[in-house]
Amino acid sequence: MGTLDGRTALVTGVSRRQGIGFAIATRLLQAGASVAIQHWSPHDAEQPWGADDLAGVVAELSAQASEGARVTDISADFAQDDAPGALIAEVTSQLGHLDILVCNQAMSGHDGALSEIGIADLELHWKVNARATLLMTQAYASQHDGRPGGRVVWLTSGQQLGPMSDEIAYATSKAALAGVTASVAADLIRRGIGLNTVNPGPVNTGYLNEGVLLSEERLAAIRDRFPAGRFGEPDDPARLIAWLVGDDARWVVGQVINTEGGFERWR
Numbered sequence: 001m002g003t004l005d006g007r008t009a010l011v012t013g014v015s016r017r018q019g020i021g022f023a024i025a026t027r028l029l030q031a032g033a034s035v036a037i038q039h040w041s042p043h044d045a046e047q048p049w050g051a052d053d054l055a056g057v058v059a060e061l062s063a064q065a066s067e068g069a070r071v072t073d074i075s076a077d078f079a080q081d082d083a084p085g086a087l088i089a090e091v092t093s094q095l096g097h098l099d100i101l102v103c104n105q106a107m108s109g110h111d112g113a114l115s116e117i118g119i120a121d122l123e124l125h126w127k128v129n130a131r132a133t134l135l136m137t138q139a140y141a142s143q144h145d146g147r148p149g150g151r152v153v154w155l156t157s158g159q160q161l162g163p164m165s166d167e168i169a170y171a172t173s174k175a176a177l178a179g180v181t182a183s184v185a186a187d188l189i190r191r192g193i194g195l196n197t198v199n200p201g202p203v204n205t206g207y208l209n210e211g212v213l214l215s216e217e218r219l220a221a222i223r224d225r226f227p228a229g230r231f232g233e234p235d236d237p238a239r240l241i242a243w244l245v246g247d248d249a250r251w252v253v254g255q256v257i258n259t260e261g262g263f264e265r266w267r
Helices: 020-030 041-046 054-062 083-095 119-143 168-191 216-223 235-244
Strands: 008-011 034-039 071-075 100-103 150-155 193-199 256-258
Touching (some): 008 020, 008 083, 020 034, 020 054, 020 235, 034 054, 071 083, 083 119, 100 119, 119 150, 150 168, 150 235, 168 193, 193 235
Parallel strands (some): 008 034, 008 100, 034 071, 193 256
């Protein structure tokens, strides 16, 4: 029996095989859950690493589903005001009661140092990274009936551990989630829902491949800060998140957990 048999999950930001969301969805499916995935492919198409074939992504995930479990996918643009609530409504209409919510989506790009960013950059990152996460969590909690297994996981970044001076809009939006985790978790746990936030650290989702964003010399310098001699891989945070949404982690509430493989940030 899988540890998540009979439960339903929504994982956002699942559109690329190299992404953390794909690894999370895979882990939850292998544990027995039915999984809905959210994607917004136009964002991927803007990035240097490009977009994946969504039909192929969904097919690969469906092949991981346990007997009786379902996989469904929904396109949603979190820059739109009504998208978070509409997504939760659509998932529950397709899969029924939603047990698990993993907010993995992230706006990347349209960013820079403090002197370079503008109002539009700050607004876009706030809408997609922070506002959408809060509104989805609100809508998820409204449909949750208090049954055992209510879990929410937010993804932040390492902005509380060191500077991210070239990504001020991104770091600000992710810092908001880390900062408000304890406050929202205290509310949700009274409704039988455990919330925790995960910082996956530097994970190679394609942007750490040679020639994409950084030179091989720069990549080697970053890689050397990992005692294991490698970058984080998508399955590294996915393993932690799969544990957090299961019964063994039911007493872990309101934490911001860093999973960085001993990354020597200040070296």
